[in-house]
Amino acid sequence: MICLDCDDLFATWRQQARWLLSHQIDPSHVGWNTVPDLFATDEHYPAEIGPFQARIPVALIELLESAAQYRGEQRWSLLYEVLWRVSHGDRTAMLAGDRLGSELHRRIKQVRRESHHLHAFLRFVEMPAAAEGPPGPEYVAWHEPAHDILALASEHFIGRMGRSRWLIATPQDGVYYDGTELIHERQCPLEWQQLAQQAHDPQGELWLTYYSHIFNPARLNPKVMQGHLPTRFWKNLPEGALIPGLISDARTGKQRDGQARDIGKRQGKRIGRSV
Incomplete structure (x- = not known):
């Protein structure tokens, strides 16, 4: 079995999946893990793209990117199984009535629900104005999402907080909006976490x-x-x-x-x- 690590990034997984697909490597021979698999192969495949070229509908890429935010077992392997079947002419894998399609859409539903939870249950706390030094966040919040939805779901607050500077910290990642740009840190800085968890709301x-x-x-x-x-x-x-x-x-x-x-x-x- 080929053992790959995409570092939980959809863009990296997409490149790896395109390479695997071009060499016609069956999903049963591939696994995505952060720890090397006991049965991972030592065989080296060509670095260049293989001869097989598949036509992938844009709608599938959008579904896969949304489902990629789901944290759970077979997170990336399921996506490749769906991609494999669709690339070989079986588009039923994209449908909720299919075995794989059902799991794909269940994950997408969970991701959307978790995004709604962020919008509904996030509580910003206003920070006191700093007397000196560079301006920091005016509002901070702590949240513990079940899936990797922060980077995209936090854009919801850009149009609702005006030009205010705000920060959202989680146990995994964090975002900071400086009034013009949304900055996403995949590993939330400890300073951000402490600031969000220790904030006191005077009201x-x-x-x-x-x-x-x-x-x-x-x-x-x-x-x-x-x-x-x-x-x-x-x-x-x-x-x-x-x-x-x-x-x-x-x-x-x-x-x-x-x-x-x-x-x-x-x-x-x-x-x-x-x-």
């Missing part, structure tokens, strides 16, 4: 008070809530620490009353004429 208490008061226990459905707001994001949300307590209160009476405990204790006013 945090006000937000928590507001969130606890707009929480409606009568409309609570924990399963639906966790479907839209997975629990893995709670630890990085300011209101995340409040949610378990609010759910517990709802289950022990507030959900029945549909109102806060202190309001429920008050005697209501009779409206209308008594009969």
Whole structure:
């Protein structure tokens, strides 16, 4: 088996896949790993492109590039299997009804959902203005995405933050927008991570008070809530620490009353004429 390492870069994988395809190397003979495979071959293939030339639809390249952001087993091998079949005339591999196509589209769906999570659950914290030195980010945020969506999904904030300077740090990579250009670091600098994780929001208490008061226990459905707001994001949300307590209160009476405990204790006013 040929063992390759594309360093989790789609552009590198694409070059390797084009070379493999040109030499008609079957997907069963190729694996992408960061650690050399025990059964990797020592055979050397020609460095130049082989004789086979395939016509690949642009739509497939777009699907593969989107699915390449998915982190998981057989991350790159599945893409080559799909490419192999389509290049040999079997375009059903691109469809959701096919075995490979179904997995391809499932990964794309997960990537899109993770991008939505970034847009919905990211919390920027405003930084105090620096008294001296070069200007730094005005807003910082920490996020823990399940897939490699940061570089593309973070472009969402360029048009929404104006010319503000902002930074998003993750355990893997990070982005910094300086007001004109979006800079992506594949290995997030430690300084960025510390800045995002240690940022203090001076308006945090006000937000928590507001969130606890707009929480409606009568409309609570924990399963639906966790479907839209997975629990893995709670630890990085300011209101995340409040949610378990609010759910517990709802289950022990507030959900029945549909109102806060202190309001429920008050005697209501009779409206209308008594009969």
